[in-house]
Amino acid sequence: QVHLVQSGADVKKPxxxxxxxxxxxxxxxxSYGITWVRQAPGQGPEWMGWINVYNGNTNYAQxxxxxxxxxxxxxxxTAYMELRSLTSDDTALYFCARFVSxxxxxxxxxGQGTLVTVSS
Amino acid sequence: xxxxxxxxxxxSLSTGERATLSxxxxxxxxxxxxxxxxxxxxxxxxxxxxxxSTRATGIPVRFSGSGSGTxxxxxxxxxxxxxxxxxxxxxYDSSPxxxxxxxxxxxxxx
Numbered sequence: 001q002v003h004l005v006q007s008g009a010d011v012k013k014p015x016x017x018x019x020x021x022x023x024x025x026x027x028x029x030x031s032y033g034i035t036w037v038r039q040a041p042g043q044g045p046e047w048m049g050w051i052n053v054y055n056g057n058t059n060y061a062q063x064x065x066x067x068x069x070x071x072x073x074x075x076x077x078t079a080y081m082e083l084r085s086l087t088s089d090d091t092a093l094y095f096c097a098r099f100v101s102x103x104x105x106x107x108x109x110x111g112q113g114t115l116v117t118v119s120s
Numbered sequence: 121x122x123x124x125x126x127x128x129x130x131x132s133l134s135t136g137e138r139a140t141l142s143x144x145x146x147x148x149x150x151x152x153x154x155x156x157x158x159x160x161x162x163x164x165x166x167x168x169x170x171x172x173s174t175r176a177t178g179i180p181v182r183f184s185g186s187g188s189g190t191x192x193x194x195x196x197x198x199x200x201x202x203x204x205x206x207x208x209x210x211x212y213d214s215s216p217x218x219x220x221x222x223x224x225x226x227x228x229x230x
Contacts, residue, residue: 035219037165045157045165046210047219058221059217062121095164105212105219106155110164 002026004096004111011117013085020114022096029077033099035107036070036081038092040116046092050099051079084098086118121139122147122213124222132230138198141225143209148189153212159224160205168207169194174214196227203230 007021022034035050049060051070058070069082079096094114099105123146133139143154151172157165165178169185174191182197196203209222 044224045159045210045221047210047221060217061218097164100170104152104155105156106167106170106210107165108167108170108176110166113164 001110002098002109003026004097004109006114007109009115009117011119012120014087014118016118017082017084018086018090018116019080020094020096020116022079022081022111024077024079024098027098029072030074033101034070034072034079035097035099036068037095037097037107039095039113040089040092043092045095048081050101053079083116086116088118090116091118092116094117121218122149122211122220124209124211124220126222126225128225129223130226130228132228133199134200134230136149136198139199139203141194141227143187143192143194143206143222145190145192145211147213149192149211149213151188153214154185154187154192155210157208157210158203158205159208165208173189187211199227201229203227 003025005023012018029052033050036048037045039045051058053072067084072079097110125144127142154172156169158168159165173185184195186193206224206226208224212219
C-alpha cells in the first residue's frame, strides 16, 4: 500500500532554512507528482506548490516563489521541500501528498506531517 | 486567484442526521478540478470526493458530491460517529496554475 513518511519535527530560528523530507513507498514514484501543503495552528490547509517527479518541473504558489525549493531523489523515492528566510509566520505543520494531475487534480495519499516551529 | 468560501462555518448535528456543506467559488471552477477532504484533529486530510462528485477509494456511499460552476455541495446522508470532522473543499485553476482550499466547515456533534 501507498505510504508517505516524513522527517521529524524541527525547530528553527528566524532567518534560517528548513528542509523536510518525504519518503514514498508502495507505488512507482515517478508516475505521480508530489505536492506540499502547510497548516498553521488552527488554520486551514495552504498549498505551497508541487513537483513533477518524472521530469523535475515545479510549480510554486506565488506566495512562496523565491523562498521555496522542491526536489526529489528518485533513487530513494524521496521528495524534499526547503523553505528559506523563516519567520514566526512559517510555524506550521507541513504535509507532503501524492498528487494526481491531468484530467483531475487532487491529493490522494498524505504524509503524517512535520511540525516546523520558528522561534528565537 | 479563485477564492473558495465554505458555509456554514460549523454544523451541529446528531448521528443519523443529514449534513449539507456548501463551497462557493469566486469564479467558475471546472468540475474535474474540485475536491473535498475530511480532517480530524492531529491527522492529515483525507480525500473524500474528487471531480466534484466521484467518491475516493474506501469512502462510504453516504458521502456524495454535487454542483458545478461556482456552487458545490458535499452531503453526508446519515452521519456516523466517525464523520464528525472538518471538511475542506479544494480547487485547481490552470491559468496561472494555482490551487486553493476553502476555509473549512466543522461538523460537530450536537
